[in-house]
Amino acid sequence: MNKINNRTKLNDSNRVISIAPYEYIYIKNNNTSVIDVVKGPINYVVQEHEEHVETKIYKMITIPPMHYIKIKNPVILNEKAEPIKDKDGQIKLSHSEIQYRFQQDYKDPFFLYPGEFKINQIEKLLFIRQDESLRLKAIKKFVECCFNPVTKKEVKISREVGDEWLFYGPGIYYPKPEVDSFEVRKPIKIGPESALRLNALQNYTNREGIKRKAGEEWLVRKQGSYILEVYEKNIGLCQKEVIRDNQALHIRAIKSFVDCYGKEHKAGEEWLITPDISTWHILDVYEQLVNIVEKLVLTKDQYVVILDPVDTNTGKNLKGSKKQVRGEISFFLQPGEKLENNIENVYILNETQALLLQAKEKFTDESGQSRIPGDKWMIRGPCRFVPSTEVKIVEQRSIIPLDNKEGIYVRDTKTGNVRAVIGKSYLLEANEELWAKELSPVEEEILRKSRPDMQERKDKTRVVTFSCPYNTALQIYNFKTDKNRIVFGPEYVMLEPDEQFNIMYLSGKTPKVPGVVKTLYLNMGPTYTTDQIEVETSDHALLIIEVSYNWFFDISKNEDFDKQRKIFSVRDCIGEMCSIMASRVRGAVAEMTVILL
Secondary structure: OOOEEOOEEEOOOOEEEEEOOOEEEEEEEOOOOEEEEEEOOEEEEEOOOEEEHHHOEEEOEOOOOOEEEEEEOOEOEOOOOOEOEOOOOOEOEOOOOEEEEEOOOOOOOEOOOOOOEEOOOOEEOEEEOOOOEEEEEEOOOEEEEEEEOOOOEEEEEEEOOOOEEEEEOOEEEOOOOOEEEEEEEOOEEEOOOEEEEEEEOOOEEOOOOOEEOOOOEEEEOOOEEEOOOOOEEEEEEEEOEEOOOOEEEEEEEOOOEEOOOOOEEOOOOEEEEOOOOOOEEOOOOOEEEEEEEEOEEEOOOEEEEEEOOEOOOOOOEOOOOEEEEEOOEEEOOOOOOEEOOOOEEOEEEOOOEEEEEEEOOOEEOOOOOEEOOOOEEEEEOOEEEOOOOOEEEEEEEEOEOOOOOOEEEEEEOOOOOEEEEEOOOEOOOOOEEEOOOOOOHHHHHHHHHHOOOOOOOOOOOEOOEEEEOOOEEEEEEEOOOOEEEEEEOOEEEEOOOOEEEOOEEEEEOOOOEEEEEEEOEEEOOOEEEEEEEEEEOOOOOEEEEEEEEEEOOOOOOOOOHHHHHHHHOOOOHHHHHHHHHHHHHHHHHOOOOOOOO
């Protein structure tokens, strides 16, 4: 605010106001109601018909260089820069208008005419630096004269209400009443490995003549300082994605566009950016990073099978197809491709190994033989083998070493016949498989007890063996031929696939209890058996008698089979013998009397 001095001196009849240089007062003529300005230096005498408005002395306004002041209701001047007065002598004003006054136009101090007043204090002009800009908006329709640096001529530009534009530095901005300023836009630094992402606020054509639509986004990749245009919004700086030697970027197109490498992509298309293309990449606004793909490295003893491989001619995935890639090689899986399995090793077979193969589809193998789906054949070592995509490896087989007393059960998958291979090393043929022989729980228990060093029969494809002890006999039944064979110990028994042991349930304990003893063989004797018998005499005395019997089978292994099989004709020979002997003892004792002494 200007300083106000009250230096009014009053006489008896007159009023005198001392006005210093560069000061002024407002005097009102009460007869005409016109307010006039009186400038100093002067001693002004206020007449009877005059009035000193507000009784204040105002200092003139001095605008320093590079400053301005904002005046409301400015005075209207004529061609000679003199104020225009109405018919009553009152100075005319542009009411509700704004005027900016600058030092170059008002080098000397000036006063405000009646009705003029300051909106703000003296302010410094805004200096726009190099690479900066000031955002402006027209609040009134007007025609602006601008200097065109290309043609080096003044051009007139018509501004409509609401139009926005930029004032570029370096330069001093002189405000106008028709223009409102918003913000100073600082330059945005774009590094060598970054890009600026922008958004269009409305349809416009940029300084390079490119038309942009409202909502459109794009990247500015040019290094250096960038000044936002008036209808551009800064989304942010996009940083690079480093592409290592063994990695690639899997990219998907969100919308059809042309990438920074000049290649056109359709919406939804996927591709790789490998180290061969660039060592780093900045994602475009229409690019989406799916994932980072690691390079597959295969040695000379490795291979992979790729599902849905990409056709090198069309660049599209061959759905349902397979492709085999053998080492030594390194490559990236293309989008849409995937491995059937992980990296697999080449089969290296020695002379004791083989592979069982099965054809999954019709093809001709490397030897020129035609294969149809389901065919099985063997590849024997020594060799290196890589299965083709039409071949399934059923299993890897090795020669099974067998001693003289060892064997395996082998089943022919074509005929269903099962046979035992004993006493020689054997490699299964393509139409053969191992067959597991099942035994009853009682047989398993007896065999486990006969061999304390073995808990159970783990490999059921091995031939079932049993050591028949000395002076014993066992019976084996062949359910295919419906015949029995008898083995006398000591003998090492090996069951054929169609044979099974004849289990015997003998009486045991004292007195004898049926089914206590479970055994595969009978003791030929001589041996003894102990039993306890309860008998009653003729005078009804109850006696408990413990008896022992010596017994043996009077049969040798040299006799004919019909005689040998008689020893197994009785299911429980011990129980039957004890029962018969007990009956005889009871009959003899029943005729006796007990004499008490």
